[in-house]
Amino acid sequence: MATGIALAFGAAALSLRMATVAFGQVPATLSGGPPVQVVPYVTEPGVPSITITPGTANPFSGADGSGGDSSGGGTSGSTGGNVGSSDALSTMMGTSWGNTAVSNSTAVGVNPSALAATCVLESGCSTPPGGSGAQGVFQMYPAAFQEGLQNALAADPSLASQIVQGSAGMNDPTTEAIAASGYLMQAAQSLQNAGISDPTVLQARGYYNFGPANGVQLATASPDTLMSTAMPNVSQATLAANGVSPGETVGQWQASVSAKIGTAASQSVLT
Amino acid sequence: MKLARFLLAGLALATASRALAATTPRPIPGYKCMMLDLTEQQSMDPSVHIQVRSGPSNSAPAIGWASSVVVVKQPATPVGGYLEMLFSNGREAWIAANQVRPFKSVSNPSAQCFPVILSNGLVGISSK
Numbered sequence: 001m002a003t004g005i006a007l008a009f010g011a012a013a014l015s016l017r018m019a020t021v022a023f024g025q026v027p028a029t030l031s032g033g034p035p036v037q038v039v040p041y042v043t044e045p046g047v048p049s050i051t052i053t054p055g056t057a058n059p060f061s062g063a064d065g066s067g068g069d070s071s072g073g074g075t076s077g078s079t080g081g082n083v084g085s086s087d088a089l090s091t092m093m094g095t096s097w098g099n100t101a102v103s104n105s106t107a108v109g110v111n112p113s114a115l116a117a118t119c120v121l122e123s124g125c126s127t128p129p130g131g132s133g134a135q136g137v138f139q140m141y142p143a144a145f146q147e148g149l150q151n152a153l154a155a156d157p158s159l160a161s162q163i164v165q166g167s168a169g170m171n172d173p174t175t176e177a178i179a180a181s182g183y184l185m186q187a188a189q190s191l192q193n194a195g196i197s198d199p200t201v202l203q204a205r206g207y208y209n210f211g212p213a214n215g216v217q218l219a220t221a222s223p224d225t226l227m228s229t230a231m232p233n234v235s236q237a238t239l240a241a242n243g244v245s246p247g248e249t250v251g252q253w254q255a256s257v258s259a260k261i262g263t264a265a266s267q268s269v270l271t
Numbered sequence: 272m273k274l275a276r277f278l279l280a281g282l283a284l285a286t287a288s289r290a291l292a293a294t295t296p297r298p299i300p301g302y303k304c305m306m307l308d309l310t311e312q313q314s315m316d317p318s319v320h321i322q323v324r325s326g327p328s329n330s331a332p333a334i335g336w337a338s339s340v341v342v343v344k345q346p347a348t349p350v351g352g353y354l355e356m357l358f359s360n361g362r363e364a365w366i367a368a369n370q371v372r373p374f375k376s377v378s379n380p381s382a383q384c385f386p387v388i389l390s391n392g393l394v395g396i397s398s399k
Contacts, residue, residue: 144317183317193335195360195393211315213307217338220359222296222387222397228379229398231339232306233314236378246379249398 083111086264092116092125101177107156108181114201117264135170138180145179152182188269202265223251296387304374304384305343323364327353340396341371342386357394
């Protein structure tokens with residue numbers, strides 16, 4: 001009987017351990033850029049010509065992002081997971097401006113995967129149709145764009161030489177990536193001031209998406225809290241426009257964000 | 272044999288329940304939720320920051336920005352135009368009384384809000 005109880009305790013402890021720790025699957029990454037292109041010496045009629053432009057190797061290929069707290073949620077702890085590669089970073093690195101964005105976000109002190117996760121969530125890192133509201137691959141509104149630029153330039157004044165001046169900058173990916181990095185830095189610092197010592201990408205997401213007051217509240221709400229409770233000034237129409245359904249909880253919203261950005265969710269915003 | 276299995280299952284369930292209870296948010300007696308007195312547009316504006324201060328006066332040092340829900344000490348009696356509150360890091364703080372209003376969600380007027388201590392020690396909120 002005593003052995004049976006010990007086995008039951010062991011099984012219970014194992015199941016609890018498995019329930020609280022989940023390590024994300026990280027796909028293999030290429031350390032030296034894209035594969036060598038095959039150059040045919042006999043052309044085949046009807047086959048289109050495909051050219052691969054070699055890019056820059058992923059600078060974080062040595063870090064697989066595993067082993068961190070994959071939840072990264074508002075109540076799962078006060079520490080970020082890590083800084084490293086992610087599917088989101090691979091997506092951003094596949095763009096013509098991705099390499100420059102990685103360099104600039106690092107200069108500001110922001111984890112490139114945090115920046116990449118933002119563009120994946122906002123536009124899939126491709127230029128969306130122009131509009132009068134949020135613009136560019138990072139879908140920033142003018143006020144957030146200006147705040148972000150100021151923060152980024154305060155962190156690294158040399159970035160000024162890369163900035164497209166005026167409102168046109170919002171539709172220049174390099175300029176907007178600098179602004180988004182600066183805004184993510186502000187989000188992380190605000191969350192640190194609120195008591196979260198090492199904010200994760202997931203914890204900072206609310207700040208980027210819904211503004212400072214709502215963002216800090218989302219990061220410090222119990223997962224069972226309704227989104228409508230955590231953001232009491234926000235209308236149902238605005239919640240719906242941001243993909244939040246009636247009755248959705250903070251935990252459900254966090255899970256939906258995590259599903260879109262994978263391992264980047266639990267990574268630290270700041271480097 | 273069936274009784275032994277039943278007891279073992281009960282034991283495992285009790286162990287799991289105790290583990291979950293350790294991470295369940297705890298209510299904070301003597302405090303209740305209020306909300307920032309902002310429009311929807313203001314609440315999402317990155318340039319709008321409501322200051323939280325270390326004392327009940329305009330000259331007291333600002334210690335941070337208020338989040339959308341404010342955990343206010345009860346009874347909510349202003350001192351010098353300020354209400355005592357808990358900042359999310361657990362620190363006692365003060366916010367201008369004219370910058371908060373009773374909690375009532377615009378999108379869900381029947382939504383409940385309770386101040387809680389989260390599993391990570393921060394002051395937060397819950398709907399239950």
